[in-house]
Amino acid sequence: MKAGILMRLRGLIRKESLQILRDPSSIAIAFLLPAMLLLLFGYGVSLDAKHVALGIVVEQPSAAAASFTAQFSNSPYFAPRNFPSAAAAQTALSRETIMGFVWLRSDFARRVAARQDPDIGVYVDGINANNARLIENYVQQSWADWITSQADLAGASNPVPIAVEPRIWFNPAVSSRDYLVPGLIAVIMTLTGALLTALVIAREWERGTMEALMVTRVSMHEILISKIIPYFLLGMGGMAVSVTIAVFLFGVPLLGSLLVLTLAASLFMLASLGMGLLISTVAKNQFVAGQIAIITTFLPAFILSGFIFDVGSMPAPIQVITHIVAARYFVSILQSLFLAGTVWSVILPNLLALLLMAIFFLGAARLAARKRLD
Structure with a gap:
């Protein structure tokens, strides 16, 4: 039995991998989209007033x-x-x-x-x-x-009675780019992860290949796992590209542990892929799936994650809503790892929250998925 499951999983994963290689849209979503958005927002968005x-x-x-x-x-x-x-x-x-x-x-x-x-x-x-x-x-x-x-x-004494000597920690250059780029990575990867699974599965429904899978012996668990593994690796590749651009192009310091960053990115990517799978169970059309992904993932991540707008300055009801936005926790982790280092008191609670959100969205996607055509 186990040998049969592993064989079917290997075949499904190989099918997804070949489909990724033959369809450049998935590669574009994973690599080109994060790079383009990071360059656009990184150079175009600034909170500094100069000249x-x-x-x-x-x-x-x-x-x-x-x-x-x-x-x-x-x-x-x-x-x-x-x-x-x-x-x-x-x-x-x-x-x-x-x-x-x-x-x-x-x-x-x-x-x-x-x-x-x-x-x-x-x-x-x-x-x-x-x-x-x-x-x-x-x-x-x-x-x-x-x-x-x-x-x-x-040669006179300073007329100001108090001499202020500021010490700025974690971002001594007071550069808004160093503050924005880490949060921007989280916002972009939210959209990328959701689109990778939502659009791809919706495309399978449109082309009729999903119906072909439904009549085989593969279970819904196997179908979902075969979707998650290739696109997880693809999404992590996009994450690596984003971090490389942030460090080597924008010059944002990475002071924390790369291993912790990889762990946090893995949990966040699983949560994002789970969102996409959940969206795909509702929308079986690529256009509808794309619109839902933007509205339910990208916009909340952009506005409610603390990427630009301080969560502590928001009204209390809005602050409560931000707790269901996965990007909020990933933004906090990224800003800590990039600018302050591996501060466990900040990272551990957010890692736990990402783990719970990944379990929730993947579990919800599994409960919503049915091996039926209706």
Whole structure:
């Protein structure tokens, strides 16, 4: 009996492998799709504000004003433009040719020389709230740096009573790309894993090959196992391509264990393949299966996984919903492994959650699958 099962499984797996080699769409989903999406999002999505068009208005030129405005010229965050008056800068701001401007009044140099706080106007376009906050923080940091440098040149004590020396852990360059790319891998692999099984099985229903399998002696267990093994290996190959691109092309550091990463990716891929199998039991049409996969896997992973939007900042009911999104746990593991290392207090609970989700989706797919044509 066991020999017969193993023989049938070997034959089914060989059939799936040959079908993968003859049908380039599966290879494209596993390798080309993750690479293209990773390049597109990796280069196109950024939470950093750099080379911001910033207007500079100096009513009375002076050495102090020139020294302060040089802070913006030497910063990678700003692309300063000089304006003769505040009215001209306001016009440019309303036309969206600049994103904000700094206004130094005519008494700036006199108040600085007298060690009085000068009035500095900072006006920022608040349509994009995220950029507005970043620009405000950048200007404040530039002002604090200039005050410190002026105090050092004068040999006086720092007028700021508290000296802040920030220490940034896990992402010292404060690069949004290093933060986004690991999470992006999880989002992409969610879609890839679900599409690999959902579309392929739906295509078999459309071509009639699934009906041919139904009339053979193979059981539903054997059919599902033969679908999972080849596409699991294919999906893990796509995962390897994604990690390679992240490390060697985007320069994201991989500080954690590669073995732990492989284990986490394996559990996540099984969960994603289980989602695809479950979708395939509902939809026997490739178009419908693709739409369901995008709506039920990719969109929740993109929005509710913590990839971009912080889960802790979401309303409490939404935070509860995020616990059923497998990508949430994989994003947490990837960000820890890439940027912080193998932090077991973070990794173990998420590994357990991925294991439970893989068991749930594969079990649900098996319960929903029936060796019937109706």
